[in-house]
Amino acid sequence: MTRILLLAPTGQVGWELLRCTQTLGNVIAVGRHTNPTLDLANPDSIRQMVRDVQPHIIVNAAAYTAVDKAEQESELAYVINGTAPGILAEEARRLSALLVHYSTDYVFDGTHQQPYTEQNNVNPVSAYGASKLAGEQAIQSIGGHYLILRTAWVYGRRGNNFLLTIQRLAKEREELRIVADQFGAPTWSRTIAEATTHILSQLVSPLYQADLDSLSGIYHLTCGGQTTWYDFTKAILKYGEQQPQILPITTAEYPTPAKRPVYSVLANTKLIDTFGITLPAWERALELCME
Numbered sequence: 001m002t003r004i005l006l007l008a009p010t011g012q013v014g015w016e017l018l019r020c021t022q023t024l025g026n027v028i029a030v031g032r033h034t035n036p037t038l039d040l041a042n043p044d045s046i047r048q049m050v051r052d053v054q055p056h057i058i059v060n061a062a063a064y065t066a067v068d069k070a071e072q073e074s075e076l077a078y079v080i081n082g083t084a085p086g087i088l089a090e091e092a093r094r095l096s097a098l099l100v101h102y103s104t105d106y107v108f109d110g111t112h113q114q115p116y117t118e119q120n121n122v123n124p125v126s127a128y129g130a131s132k133l134a135g136e137q138a139i140q141s142i143g144g145h146y147l148i149l150r151t152a153w154v155y156g157r158r159g160n161n162f163l164l165t166i167q168r169l170a171k172e173r174e175e176l177r178i179v180a181d182q183f184g185a186p187t188w189s190r191t192i193a194e195a196t197t198h199i200l201s202q203l204v205s206p207l208y209q210a211d212l213d214s215l216s217g218i219y220h221l222t223c224g225g226q227t228t229w230y231d232f233t234k235a236i237l238k239y240g241e242q243q244p245q246i247l248p249i250t251t252a253e254y255p256t257p258a259k260r261p262v263y264s265v266l267a268n269t270k271l272i273d274t275f276g277i278t279l280p281a282w283e284r285a286l287e288l289c290m291e
């Protein structure tokens, strides 16, 4: 039976992955709150866990995700997002296991005006983005079998995310001022988990002779279409009872410690062409999430 080591069952994506991947095999979910623990800031705990479990697949949904705080805690962010993925890649290679790792649209600087492909140059504009890029590069330099899935603007019914923040603020305030000049694709955590499961089901199936050497690489994986935080807010509030006034503002009017890319829409063409997987438009995923 396929053994899958899942890191971060408490995260937005990890929570959904734990539920979606059950049909693939024996899923062993570990994190800072499990016994034994796995702490990505502790290399020994990573190595020990992988050697004990001997997984066929490692899915790393853990990360330092506090984008603004990372400006002050860049060393910790780098250890968790930059160094730890390399250790996972080393351990995966020792076992000939597949490493699935998530990365972000924040590896780009946002100067594009059309969707970024996997071939486009990276140039993060924040400490978080730089730490995630370091993780991608660490995995790539180790080699072995890996899928780096770059996603974006993740939301869901749990955790810290834009959807839940807007729903809370809508109850507390009569007016919301929302940034209207940043473009991206909101992506439901469950959609990410489902798409990952579909990919893995192809790779573990005896019907599919996966050539993991040639399939290893970076893939963009986001919901379809694009929007702004402002229009995303309007879409979220369509499903709510409270209807505060929503005012569009510029990024300059909402300064944050970490700079965000102005435009970070990702092209999913490689994912579609390679695995035949199309993610729903962001509006449809939001509708399903809200139902």
Ligand SMILES: NC(=O)c1ccc[n+]([C@@H]2O[C@H](COP(=O)([O-])OP(=O)(O)OC[C@H]3O[C@@H](n4cnc5c(N)ncnc54)[C@H](OP(=O)(O)O)[C@@H]3O)[C@@H](O)[C@H]2O)c1
Binding pocket: 008, 009, 010, 011, 012, 013, 014, 031, 032, 033, 038, 039, 040, 041, 060, 061, 062, 063, 064, 065, 080, 102, 103, 104, 105, 132, 150, 151, 152, 153, 154, 155, 159, 160
């Ligand atoms: N959120 C977004 O908008 C977004 C956008 C693009 C890409 N991504 C990427 O998508 C992936 C999943 O993100 P997410 O939104 O699901 O993140 P999340 O909800 O913030 O969850 C992060 C998870 O990482 C775990 N974690 C943090 N530090 C750890 C450590 N030192 N050792 C072990 N586990 C640790 C947390 O566990 P605890 O319960 O112990 O805190 C939590 O389960 C990440 O790679 C992220 O960079 C996210």
